Amino acid sequence: MTDLATPASGGKTSFINDPKVRSIGLQLIALLAVVFLGWMFVDNASENLAAQKIATGFGFLDNTAGFGINQTLIPYSETSTYGRAFFVGLLNTILVGVVGIILATVIGFLVGIGRLSKNFVVRLLSTVYVEVLRNLPPLFQILFWYLAVLSAMPGPRNSINLFDEVFISNRGIIIPRPLFNEGTGTVLWSIGAAILAVILIHYWSRARQEETGRRLPMLPIGLAILILVPLAAMYVTGFPIGIERPELKGFNFSGGARVIPEFVALTVALATYTAAFIAENVRAGIQAVSHGQTEAAHSLGLRNSQTLRLVVIPQAMRVIIPPLTSQYLNLTKNSSLAVGIGYPDLVAVFAGTTLNQTGQAIEIIAMTMGVYLVLSIITSVIMNAYNKRVALVER
Amino acid sequence: MSLTFDDGTFIRSELETPLPPPSRNLGVIGWMRENLFSSFLNGLLTLVGIALALLIFPPLIRFLFIDAVWTGENREACLGPDVGACWPFIHAKFGQLIYGFYPIAERWRPNVVFALGAILLVPLMVPSAPIKRLNSLLFFVVYPIIAFVLLTGGNINASAFLLERFGLISPLTGGATIAGVNLTFWVDFVLTALIVAAAIGALIGALGGAALSAARSTLYVFAAFGVLVMAWDVDVGLDYVETRQWGGLLVTLVIAVTGIVASLPLGIALALGRRSQMPIVRLLSVIFIEFWRGVPLITVLFFATYMLPLFLPQGANPDALLRALVGVALFSAAYMAEVVRGGLQAISKGQYEGAMAMGLTWSQMMRLIILPQALTLVIPGIVNSFISLFKDTTLVLIVSIFDFLGQLRASFTDPNWASPVTLYTGFAFAGIVYFFFCFGMSRYSLFVERRLNTSHRR
Numbered sequence: 001m002t003d004l005a006t007p008a009s010g011g012k013t014s015f016i017n018d019p020k021v022r023s024i025g026l027q028l029i030a031l032l033a034v035v036f037l038g039w040m041f042v043d044n045a046s047e048n049l050a051a052q053k054i055a056t057g058f059g060f061l062d063n064t065a066g067f068g069i070n071q072t073l074i075p076y077s078e079t080s081t082y083g084r085a086f087f088v089g090l091l092n093t094i095l096v097g098v099v100g101i102i103l104a105t106v107i108g109f110l111v112g113i114g115r116l117s118k119n120f121v122v123r124l125l126s127t128v129y130v131e132v133l134r135n136l137p138p139l140f141q142i143l144f145w146y147l148a149v150l151s152a153m154p155g156p157r158n159s160i161n162l163f164d165e166v167f168i169s170n171r172g173i174i175i176p177r178p179l180f181n182e183g184t185g186t187v188l189w190s191i192g193a194a195i196l197a198v199i200l201i202h203y204w205s206r207a208r209q210e211e212t213g214r215r216l217p218m219l220p221i222g223l224a225i226l227i228l229v230p231l232a233a234m235y236v237t238g239f240p241i242g243i244e245r246p247e248l249k250g251f252n253f254s255g256g257a258r259v260i261p262e263f264v265a266l267t268v269a270l271a272t273y274t275a276a277f278i279a280e281n282v283r284a285g286i287q288a289v290s291h292g293q294t295e296a297a298h299s300l301g302l303r304n305s306q307t308l309r310l311v312v313i314p315q316a317m318r319v320i321i322p323p324l325t326s327q328y329l330n331l332t333k334n335s336s337l338a339v340g341i342g343y344p345d346l347v348a349v350f351a352g353t354t355l356n357q358t359g360q361a362i363e364i365i366a367m368t369m370g371v372y373l374v375l376s377i378i379t380s381v382i383m384n385a386y387n388k389r390v391a392l393v394e395r
Numbered sequence: 396m397s398l399t400f401d402d403g404t405f406i407r408s409e410l411e412t413p414l415p416p417p418s419r420n421l422g423v424i425g426w427m428r429e430n431l432f433s434s435f436l437n438g439l440l441t442l443v444g445i446a447l448a449l450l451i452f453p454p455l456i457r458f459l460f461i462d463a464v465w466t467g468e469n470r471e472a473c474l475g476p477d478v479g480a481c482w483p484f485i486h487a488k489f490g491q492l493i494y495g496f497y498p499i500a501e502r503w504r505p506n507v508v509f510a511l512g513a514i515l516l517v518p519l520m521v522p523s524a525p526i527k528r529l530n531s532l533l534f535f536v537v538y539p540i541i542a543f544v545l546l547t548g549g550n551i552n553a554s555a556f557l558l559e560r561f562g563l564i565s566p567l568t569g570g571a572t573i574a575g576v577n578l579t580f581w582v583d584f585v586l587t588a589l590i591v592a593a594a595i596g597a598l599i600g601a602l603g604g605a606a607l608s609a610a611r612s613t614l615y616v617f618a619a620f621g622v623l624v625m626a627w628d629v630d631v632g633l634d635y636v637e638t639r640q641w642g643g644l645l646v647t648l649v650i651a652v653t654g655i656v657a658s659l660p661l662g663i664a665l666a667l668g669r670r671s672q673m674p675i676v677r678l679l680s681v682i683f684i685e686f687w688r689g690v691p692l693i694t695v696l697f698f699a700t701y702m703l704p705l706f707l708p709q710g711a712n713p714d715a716l717l718r719a720l721v722g723v724a725l726f727s728a729a730y731m732a733e734v735v736r737g738g739l740q741a742i743s744k745g746q747y748e749g750a751m752a753m754g755l756t757w758s759q760m761m762r763l764i765i766l767p768q769a770l771t772l773v774i775p776g777i778v779n780s781f782i783s784l785f786k787d788t789t790l791v792l793i794v795s796i797f798d799f800l801g802q803l804r805a806s807f808t809d810p811n812w813a814s815p816v817t818l819y820t821g822f823a824f825a826g827i828v829y830f831f832f833c834f835g836m837s838r839y840s841l842f843v844e845r846r847l848n849t850s851h852r853r
Contacts (some may be wrong), residue, residue, distance in 0.1 A: 118437075366700050
């Protein structure tokens with residue numbers, strides 16, 4: 001018998017027609033092209049840098065920055081280093097990201113549920129909200145909030161007064177500031193303890209329900225613990241946490257904390273913009289739960305609220321979470337638009353001012369891109385973990 | 396009807412017609428009770444919603460139409476106490492908002508480009524229009540070349556290709572030019588093409604492959620490239636307009652269309668690379684895609700503006716708009732790759748296996764079987780990424796390229812039109828323009844999606 005695996009007359013077809021050889025050859029060419037491109041970039045860059053007398057390396061991070069930043073979460077002054085400025089910008093980016101994500105989630109869920117409402121007025125308003133905000137560029141919206149809404153607010157003397165606690169003017173929003181005196185630590189520990197206790201009780205009550213079928217009224221119990229324990233701690237330590245109210249003195253406010261208008265414009269614009277996308281994800285998620293699930297829950301005797309909480313939402317979340325993750329990432333990445341209105345985020349402080357002063361484009365842009373890449377990876381790791389937890393387990 | 400017997404027994408033989416529902420459950424009132432005021436909370440929501448709508452829509456309409464100023468020469472017209480939108484401001488700035496600082500005498504060129512784009516795009520978007528293949532070739536290949544020549548004026552100075560860099564050609568031609576075309580470059584180009592083709596043919600032949608076909612393919616690639624450069628090189632008699640003078644909606648559309656046209660082939664290549672069996676190609680594609688998707692567009696633009704010039708040879712100083720375009724194209728290629736990958740994954744394995752069983756090569760299989768189906772499936776996705784690219788073009792104003800929004804922002808500073816309503820008028824106009832484009836495209840994407848859905852429903 002002839003061996004079918006080898007060609008009858010060997011040597012007629014060339015070895016370059018062998019898929020394996022081809023694949024290795026192609027990959028070699030691809031790799032060589034990339035290496036060559038990289039080498040060319042490095043070579044050109046080192047020549048250009050030498051010609052323009054630009055320093056290289058990360059030594060510049062220890063140099064004095066010499067510029068001020070109008071919102072700092074950690075102590076920073078003009079004599080601080082560029083490295084410090086980097087962290088100030090990073091924290092400002094994270095602040096916008098966190099506040100924006102919370103706001104966007106709340107608005108997005110409300111609007112998304114509103115789009116499915118039986119109420120015609122609510123449905124119409126939600127639809128208009130989604131279609132308008134989704135179809136306008138985010139930078140347009142940020143500029144609109146900054147130039148057309150916040151700059152048009154009255155001056156500090158005529159500022160909009162909410163209950164003598166919050167003042168809205170064209171210089172930002174003045175809010176009461178918490179004061180931390182001695183003994184604050186004890187109170188904070190008590191809050192931590194209260195949260196821990198609520199979590200423990202929650203697990204215990206779940207175990208109890210599995211065994212006996214009886215439910216504990218968790219909401220009142222939890223609220224009571226969360227409010228009463230810290231209050232008691234405050235009372236024992238003599239109320240160490242006070243509140244400093246803002247007061248109008250002359251042309252400006254004294255006391256209180258000022259939220260700069262750039263932050264407000266950026267956060268509100270990004271949150272409302274992202275919320276429109278989240279609303280669509282939520283709507284799609286809820287619509288993905290088949291109506292039979294609701295009917296089955298009702299026929300088991302669950303109330304409307306229980307149906308929603310125990311049957312519909314857990315299944316809808318499975319569909320909502322993956323796109324929600326990418327919306328959170330989009331919001332964080334879009335926070336870099338801050339540079340358009342001068343909010344001191346990472347890009348504005350580091351890739352903007354620091355780059356202009358030092359000229360070390362390669363290091364600075366690599367660091368900035370690196371930060372966003374790391375933020376992306378962290379967010380997706382956390383969300384993937386959650387996704388795994390809620391994912392459907394089939395057999 | 397019923398039967399009645401003598402003893403008073405009563406048997407109903409037919410169903411009685413049902414009573415009409417109570418009048419309060421009927422008609423408008425019934426609908427409102429059912430939908431708007433079914434519970435206390437629902438009623439409250441309705442009232443709040445109506446209040447909100449009254450707070451937003453009537454003042455908006457009054458501002459835009461009823462109280463608006465329609466004619467005027469300067470800011471004086473828009474200074475009154477209860478004045479709405481200042482439309483003369485938009486009228487005065489209209490040219491700048493559309494063309495930027497493109498020379499007024501040359502504005503017919505962008506107009507031709509806009510018109511040509513619309514003429515080619517509309518039949519491409521209508522599913523029943525014929526000759527799709529030719530149409531898409533015209534739109535994706537020929538149109539960009541024509542647009543480039545029209546907008547810049549063409550006539551780039553191609554002087555040296557490869558051999559001339561060693562000073563080998565100019566002694567032969569003596570630097571002669573015909574119709575704005577430098578002969579040195581083209582002799583250089585043709586010679587280089589022949590030499591490279593011969594070398595590749597010889598190499599493949601030495602390895603035992605088809606030498607002639609390899610040389611021919613190489614020549615095709617050079618020819619395509621040559622036609623492209625020739626179109627840019629010939630002096631068509633148009634004045635040169637440098638990109639610094641471009642602006643407004645023109646730049647917005649140039650960036651968005653270039654981004655999408657350039658990202659399509661690159662995205663397809665990356666998507667194929669990501670699904671390839673070859674580990675190194677796959678790894679490189681994944682790294683490329685995930686890198687660009689992980690960073691914000693602003694940093695990409697900063698990269699293109701500040702870092703790219705450092706990576707290029709000394710003296711090469713690409714134009715600012717071109718640099719931004721490179722950044723945008725790379726950025727959107729990564730997103731496009733994911734869209735195309737979605738389409739590739741939606742094609743059933745049977746299609747691949749069928750194509751392989753027919754003895755098609757990999758490139759034939761992709762070109763004739765897989766990609767036509769996959770790309771049709773992802774048209775909505777492509778349109779959606781075009782929408783987000785269109786919105787993202789606004790970011791170029793941060794690297795000082797004056798797109799539509801940047802031009803608008805610049806026009807706010809004109810003291811001739813400084814009035815309390817200028818800002819709001821500008822935002823209203825820009826909002827309407829952006830909304831018109833994005834909403835229109837999203838409707839189109841929905842339309843295609845529905846159409847694709849029905850054809851696949853069983």
